[in-house]
Amino acid sequence: MHDKILILDFGSQVTQLIARRVREMGVYSEIVPFQSAEAAFRSMNPKAVILSGGPASVLEANAPCAPQAIFEAGLPVLGICYGEQTMCAQLGGAVEAGHHREFGRAFLEIEEDSPLFDGIWARGTRHQVWMSHGDQVLREPTGFEVTASTDTCPIAAFEDRAGHRFGVQFHPEVSHTPDGRTVLMRFLFDEAGLRGDWTSESFIEDSIRDIRARVGEARVLCAVSGGVDSSVVAALMAEALGDQVTCVFVDHGLLRKNEAEQVVRAFTEAFHPNLVAIDARATFFAALAGVTDPEAKRKVIGAEFVRAFEAHADELQGCDFLAQGTLYPDVIESGSPTAAKIKTHHNVGGLPDWMKMTVIEPLKWLFKDEVREIGRKLGLPAEMVEREPFPGPGLAVRILGEVTPERVAIVQEADAIFRDEIRAHDLHPGIWQSYAALLDVRSVGVMGDERTYQHPIVLRAVQSEDAMTAQAFPFDFRFLEHVANRIVNEVKGVNRVLYDLTSKPPATIEWE
Ligand code: XMP
16 A cells, blocks of 8 residues: 545645645645545545645635544644645634735745755745735644744744644745745655655556456456557556457547548557447537537537447447546546536546446546656557647547538648648657647638638647646747648638647637
8 A cells, every 4th residue: 555645625726736746756645625525534544634725715704624633633734825724723823814915926034944944945044935825824823833934924834843734825836936846845755754655667556456356357448549548548457457358449530630540550550459440430420510619519529439339338248347548637627626617528527427337547646747657667659658649529629610521621631731840840849739720710811813711720739748737839930831831722721820829828728
């Protein structure tokens, strides 16, 4: 059993970063919404707890709080921002509405040496941190000592050293707190005594054991798309269950140019012989006819996928489980009790309730870079592991408005040109995702001596670490001009090409 840490989520936009940082240090963590914390705390038996930030105020009636059992258990606790404030209030200290809100960069004045600051921040020195708060601690709980302040926040860190309980008003998990990683490391290793024994090898071993225990003798249908996530799931399933697993690839007609053939070839040759490919293009296009709303598209696609899988499962008989490559960012963005819903990733919230098979999602708590590492350890070919992420609903969320075979063909051609040029110019290594999208507005152009009235293509290429944030790739203008020129000349139905410069947030990576 690995050492585990519970991250109690009060709804901060950066809670998942706490999990990332903690995992990078080899400690297994799970984020649990504060509403279900009591039960999770008891079943998970964590060695330490981190209380996240959040948008609420402890001064409001019925403000979210941590289960008192956490404090009573005598475990090491680190409260961050709102987490610090609720810990303060719950342990008898006082919080006040802030007169000076602090958002962004602030400077922390170290009042006392602290085990959390060991080796980085000595008493009497000043350090950059990142803050985002209105309320602040007015009086620390009895038995606690104040260790840091800022110009407008007299109690920016406090601690009960003997009880290993710490509160910080700043965010150590964000990169704008340059020493934040060390603060977290001190908490995890020096204070909580964790071992840092969570590695990709141990993840593989644990998953295989869990999958075997859960599935027993049953058969599993593994949904594959050729992407990294589902390929890694397929490899894990194969390790765990051998030929109890059948991989099913559904061609919904919404893949990139020539991709369906490539996926089947790569998959069969390189790695998993037990693959069934289903041509469901006609069914998907029929189901999508007239559908223009992005969430509705995802629901239709989710339902059609399941219909195709269940039809195949019936043929196989005794196939009770559907394995799929859901990742942690998909879960976060599809909404939780604490985080806002951004989009229903088709494989999370888009699954219909009439579905009979039980879903298995072994990568549900992981980020993409962790999944790639696990893929490498499982021996998947580099082309598969390094593949650009591609959304399950495919080009449907890159075609604004109705999805028709003709519009898909336009996007496929433009996308192929863009990505060919990226490869030809060797720009691929710095790019997280690149694609062409088709808009549903039309604009006037002139081609030869004729007026045109056609749809624009938007090019999008982003740099990212984990798809939670992203920024536009800084192409050379001449490169973009060249691509635009090729697209309007070679792709029928397009008379204008735009490049999307927006970062995420406020945009998202996909247009829908
Ligand atoms: P956004 O557009 O939310 O995308 O910034 C973040 C990452 O998720 C992918 N994505 C999806 N993947 N089903 C998926 O399997 C979906 O419905 C979906 N929507 C977005 C997107 O390509 C990016 O990598």
